[in-house]
Amino acid sequence: MLPRPHDDGRLSIGLDIGGTKISAGVADARGRVVDRVPPVPSPPDETAVLKAVSALVDTLRSRNPGIAAVGAGAAGLVRWPEGRILSAPNAACHDMPLRGLLQDSTGLPAVVDNDANAACWAEYRTGISASHMAFVTVGTGVGGGLVLADRLFRGRTGIATEIGHMIVDPHGTDRCGCGTVGCLEPLASGRALGRYGSAAAAAAPGGALAALADGAGRVTGEAVTAAARAGDPAARAQLERLGHWLGIGVATLVNLFDVELVVVGGGVAEAGDLLLDPVRASFRRYVTAAAHRDLPDIRPALLGPEAGWIGAALMALDHGEETAPAPRPGA
Amino acid sequence: MLPRPHDDGRLSIGLDIGGTKISAGVADARGRVVDRVPPVPSPPDETAVLKAVSALVDTLRSRNPGIAAVGAGAAGLVRWPEGRILSAPNAACHDMPLRGLLQDSTGLPAVVDNDANAACWAEYRTGISASHMAFVTVGTGVGGGLVLADRLFRGRTGIATEIGHMIVDPHGTDRCGCGTVGCLEPLASGRALGRYGSAAAAAAPGGALAALADGAGRVTGEAVTAAARAGDPAARAQLERLGHWLGIGVATLVNLFDVELVVVGGGVAEAGDLLLDPVRASFRRYVTAAAHRDLPDIRPALLGPEAGWIGAALMALDHGEETAPAPRPGA
Numbered sequence: 262m263l264p265r266p267h268d269d270g271r272l273s274i275g276l277d278i279g280g281t282k283i284s285a286g287v288a289d290a291r292g293r294v295v296d297r298v299p300p301v302p303s304p305p306d307e308t309a310v311l312k313a314v315s316a317l318v319d320t321l322r323s324r325n326p327g328i329a330a331v332g333a334g335a336a337g338l339v340r341w342p343e344g345r346i347l348s349a350p351n352a353a354c355h356d357m358p359l360r361g362l363l364q365d366s367t368g369l370p371a372v373v374d375n376d377a378n379a380a381c382w383a384e385y386r387t388g389i390s391a392s393h394m395a396f397v398t399v400g401t402g403v404g405g406g407l408v409l410a411d412r413l414f415r416g417r418t419g420i421a422t423e424i425g426h427m428i429v430d431p432h433g434t435d436r437c438g439c440g441t442v443g444c445l446e447p448l449a450s451g452r453a454l455g456r457y458g459s460a461a462a463a464a465a466p467g468g469a470l471a472a473l474a475d476g477a478g479r480v481t482g483e484a485v486t487a488a489a490r491a492g493d494p495a496a497r498a499q500l501e502r503l504g505h506w507l508g509i510g511v512a513t514l515v516n517l518f519d520v521e522l523v524v525v526g527g528g529v530a531e532a533g534d535l536l537l538d539p540v541r542a543s544f545r546r547y548v549t550a551a552a553h554r555d556l557p558d559i560r561p562a563l564l565g566p567e568a569g570w571i572g573a574a575l576m577a578l579d580h581g582e583e584t585a586p587a588p589r590p591g592a
Numbered sequence: 593m594l595p596r597p598h599d600d601g602r603l604s605i606g607l608d609i610g611g612t613k614i615s616a617g618v619a620d621a622r623g624r625v626v627d628r629v630p631p632v633p634s635p636p637d638e639t640a641v642l643k644a645v646s647a648l649v650d651t652l653r654s655r656n657p658g659i660a661a662v663g664a665g666a667a668g669l670v671r672w673p674e675g676r677i678l679s680a681p682n683a684a685c686h687d688m689p690l691r692g693l694l695q696d697s698t699g700l701p702a703v704v705d706n707d708a709n710a711a712c713w714a715e716y717r718t719g720i721s722a723s724h725m726a727f728v729t730v731g732t733g734v735g736g737g738l739v740l741a742d743r744l745f746r747g748r749t750g751i752a753t754e755i756g757h758m759i760v761d762p763h764g765t766d767r768c769g770c771g772t773v774g775c776l777e778p779l780a781s782g783r784a785l786g787r788y789g790s791a792a793a794a795a796a797p798g799g800a801l802a803a804l805a806d807g808a809g810r811v812t813g814e815a816v817t818a819a820a821r822a823g824d825p826a827a828r829a830q831l832e833r834l835g836h837w838l839g840i841g842v843a844t845l846v847n848l849f850d851v852e853l854v855v856v857g858g859g860v861a862e863a864g865d866l867l868l869d870p871v872r873a874s875f876r877r878y879v880t881a882a883a884h885r886d887l888p889d890i891r892p893a894l895l896g897p898e899a900g901w902i903g904a905a906l907m908a909l910d911h912g913e914e915t916a917p918a919p920r921p922g923a
Contacts (some may be wrong), residue, residue, distance in 0.1 A: 347884040371708060393748040409747075416740075416850025417724040418885075423847040426880035428840045439880045443840070509759045509774070515756040517848060519747025542682050549757035549770045553669050554749075566903040 274321050274369075275574025276314060276333040277376055277567075279303060280350045280401070283310075284567065285317040287325045288574040290554075292387035294567065307357050315366045322367075330365055330374045334379030334575030335567045341419025344373030350402070350438065372577045374419070376569045380562075381406025382413055383572030384524050386579075388563035391522035395514045396562070397424055398527035399507065399536075402438065403446040407518055413576075425450070429509050448506040451529045454482035457499040469493040486532045488577050499541040500532055508543020515557060516549050526562030533561060605652050605700075606905025607645055607664040608707055609897075611632060611681040611732070614641075615898065616648040618656045619905040623718035625898065630677070638688050646697045653698075662694055663703045663908030665710030665900045672750025673911075675704030681733070681769065696851075703908045707900045711743055712737025714903030715855050717910075719894035722853035726845045727893070728755055729858035730838065730867075733769065734777040738849055753921075756781070760840050779837040782860045785813035788830040800824040817863045831863055832870040839874025845879050846888060854869055857893030864892060 269290050277284040286297030298320055304310050314333070322328050337349035344360020363371040381396035385408045397405040403425030407414040415421055425446035426439060435453075437444035447453055458480035462470040470493065472482040488496035511523050523544075525537060541559050545551060564571065595683030600621050608615040617628030629651055635641050645664070653659050668680035675691020694702040712727035716739045729825035730734040738745040746752055754778035757770060759901065766784075768775035778784055792802040804815040819827035842854050842855065856868060856877075872890050876882060 338881055348881065417852055418850060420881070420885060421848060421850035423880050426847045427758075427844045428847075428878050429762065431760065431840050431878060437880075441877060441878055443878060444880065493861075509762050513758045513844070516757045516759075517752060519749055519752035519846075521748055547759050547762065547772055547774060549754050549768075549772060549775065550669055550679065550751070554751060 264393075270329060271329045271578055272325055273326055273574040273578070274318055274525065275330040275379075275570035275572070276316070276317065276331070277334055277379065277569030278310065278335040279376065279569070280336050283313055284570045285321060286567065286570050286574070287321050288571050290399035290575075290578050292383060292571050292575050294571065296321060297567070303353060304352055307354050310353055311358075311359075311362055311366065314363065318367050328369065330370045330372075330577035331358060331367055332374075332379070332574040332575070333363065333415045334374055334376035334441065335359065336376050338372060339375045341345075341374055342372070343419075346373070347420070370577070371539035371579045372573070372580055374415075374573065374576060375404070375406075377404030377424075377568075378406040378413055378415065378422070379572035379576060380526060380564070381572065382563045382576050382579075383564050383568040384526065384562050385413075386575050387571070388558050388568075389522065389524050390521070393518070393520045394522040394524060394541060395424075395511070395512065395518060395520045396524045396526065397507070397514075398562075399450060399525065399529040400527035401451050403450045403554075407514075407520070409518065409520075424510065424514065427510050427513055429506065429513070445506060445510045446454065449503055449510060451482035451527070454485050454499060454503050454529060455480055458482070458485035458496065458503055461495045461499055465495060468495050470495050482529060486529065486535075488532065489532060489535050497535060500535045503529070504536050504539025505543045506509050507536075508540040509547050511540060511544045511559065512547035512549075515544070521555065523557050523559045524562050525559065526564065526568060528566070530561050537561060594597040600670045602909055603656055604905040604908045605649055605662040606901035606903070606908070607648065607657055607662070608710065608900030608904060609641065609645070609664055609666040609792075610900070611667050612643055612708065614648065615901045616652060617898065617901050617905070618652050618659065619902050621906075621909050623714060623902050623906050625902065628710040628898070634684060636684055638685050640686055641688075642690075642693055642697065645694065649698050658669065659700065661701045661703075661908035662698055663705075663710070663904035663906070664690060664694065665705055665707035665904040666690065667707045669751045670704060670706045672705055672746045673703070674750075675702070676700065678751070701908070702905070703911055705746075705904065705907060706735070706737075708735030708754070708755075709737040709744055710903035710907060711857060711895070711899035712739065712903065713907050713910075714895055714899040715857065715893050716744075717766060717906050718902070720853065720855050720891050722851070724849070724851045725853040725855060726842070726849060726851045727855045727857065728838070728842065728845075729893075730781060730856065730860040731858035732782050734781045734841075738845075738851070740849065740851075755841065755845065757846055758841050760837065760844070773862070776837060776841045780834055780841065782813035782858070784817050785830060785834050785860060786811055788833055789813070789816035789827065792826045792830055796826060799826050801826050813860060817866075819862065820863060820866050828866060831866050834860070835867050835870025838867075840878050841876035842871060842875045842890065843880075846875070848884060852886065852888050854888050854890045855893050856890065857895065857899060859897070861892050868892060
């Protein structure tokens with residue numbers, strides 16, 4: 262692991278542009294939170310997204326003089342270093358050159374990357390960390406990032422490490438949001454946990470999970486986690502099922518990337534070892550040549566839901582060579 | 593792609609230490625074959641492997657004065673840059689510090705890497721090539737390598753890119769040679785093609801494949817390819833089945849590594865488009881966000897069975913900074 266930068270007094274604004282809300286705050290070069298604003302709902306179109314983002318930046322700058330840069334992590338496919346959002350889950354942004362737009366509207370050097378890459382960078386820089394590490398985030402969907410030799414791995418154009426779209430069950434029945442059958446995401450996401458919980462509730466109408474179901478018989482992933490923590494065996498079995506699939510994905514990541522640490526974040530990871538123990542067991546079962554490798558630790562992320570904006574803020578400060586003005590939109 | 597080195601007059605010995613035979617030859621800095629010796633059978637233990645390798649090196653040096661380096665590609669897990677063979681398929685080598693042993697016995701700077709990495713490097717340096725490319729070799733097993741930003745990607749310790757061990761069918765029935773159920777290799781290797789062909793022969797006793805079966809009803813992968821080339825629909829269906837699985841593996845590679853080119857080599861790739869067209873179709877079905885990416889070309893390798901030793905010879909010339917003497921065995 263590289264030595265962490267000293268606090269050099271520079272401050273940066275970070276933004277996390279998700280499918281449902283936009284979070285933002287100010288961090289220093291060590292990733293410490295200096296300021297934050299309440300999240301706002303994600304607007305439905307690009308113009309409104311840019312307007313909302315500009316308002317958040319203005320608010321934070323007015324309270325924090327000397328902001329040096331701005332970074333944004335966005336859900337979806339983001340081309341790097343151009344900072345163009347190719348597509349976003351809620352379709353609010355489509356082929357949107359956000360980095361250039363941000364630079365124009367703020368006059369600050371800006372970076373824009375995928376939200377999971379940003380969260381990975383925050384964990385690497387301030388949380389649990391290793392020079393070669395995988396970060397897997399399990400929330401509504403499944404995403405992640407890779408740090409290789411102390412650098413965020415982005416591939417050729419920035420759209421690498423689509424961890425939720427590793428093909429792990431090609432002849433299965435669950436279609437991914439991306440349209441493909443077989444991706445990890447529909448088997449290992451918070452949404453999958455809700456689906457597993459709903460099926461278990463229907464199978465045991467007198468059980469603890471059924472008591473948590475809504476009028477339509479649906480159980481949320483959060484409810485499954487809560488019931489598992491309270492000791493319900495059926496709820497724990499659903500986390501084991503999720504962990505089984507996640508461990509399969511982690512095994513493929515380790516077989517391909519040879520990392521020494523795997524960090525699991527996102528809302529579902531708040532289940533702690535109720536999720537991670539099954540992940541570890543499944544990983545050991547599926548990783549190749551276990552006897553010949555130092556098996557990586559699989560550990561929970563230290564940063565919570567603010568990892569995205571904090572990582573984006575750090576990225577803006579860390580990648581000085583990449584903060585030259587982006588091509589103007591449309592140019 | 594980086595400019596290819598000019599021919600600087602340096603020559604290098606390359607070795608490909610496989611499960612059944614050892615191939616060797618001399619190449620120049622552009623990967624042109626200057627000399628070669630007939631392959632010898634792979635010996636059953638480490639002492640005999642080292643003796644056979646030394647004899648091949650002696651023969652080639654006696655005929656080619658001015659050899660500058662020696663490189664070996666070995667089947668199995670190889671730690672880089674140490675050049676230690678952690679394990680080999682036929683168990684001849686186990687925790688064998690081949691790089692140091694080669695340097696001691698020849699007095700030449702040496703490198704030792706995984707055989708598929710070596711073949712990948714040969715293809716990158718002399719064949720079809722791109723700055724970000726995946727190489728998949730389909731022979732008895734399935735292996736491969738990745739070139740990222742014009743460098744061979746080896747991960748932290750050298751044992752990355754175990755492409756044959758991506759988990760693609762975790763609830764399947766076919767156990768991999770590594771002991772795991774779900775790996776790509778038992779579904780997409782030459783051995784798998786033989787198994788598919790044998791099953792098809794049994795299902796159609798009057799068919800072309802049954803006519804190719806041995807006394808025990810077994811068909812080889814080579815026989816299936818030959819029958820497919822001759823137009824047998826059942827044989828073509830087996831290549832399609834293989835290509836289906838291989839395309840799934842390629843989709844995960846592209847989702848994770850964002851490469852611009854995928855090169856398929858190894859003996860089974862000699863089936864050409866009878867294999868690659870199904871690979872391409874399966875890849876397009878399983879890759880995520882196809883509409884938002886430049887889909888990589890999937891092309892057959894240009895180098896044949898000599899890719900391994902040629903790549904090892906090139907690696908020995910290309911990685912000058914890594915050819916400092918390895919730690920002495922046992923030190």
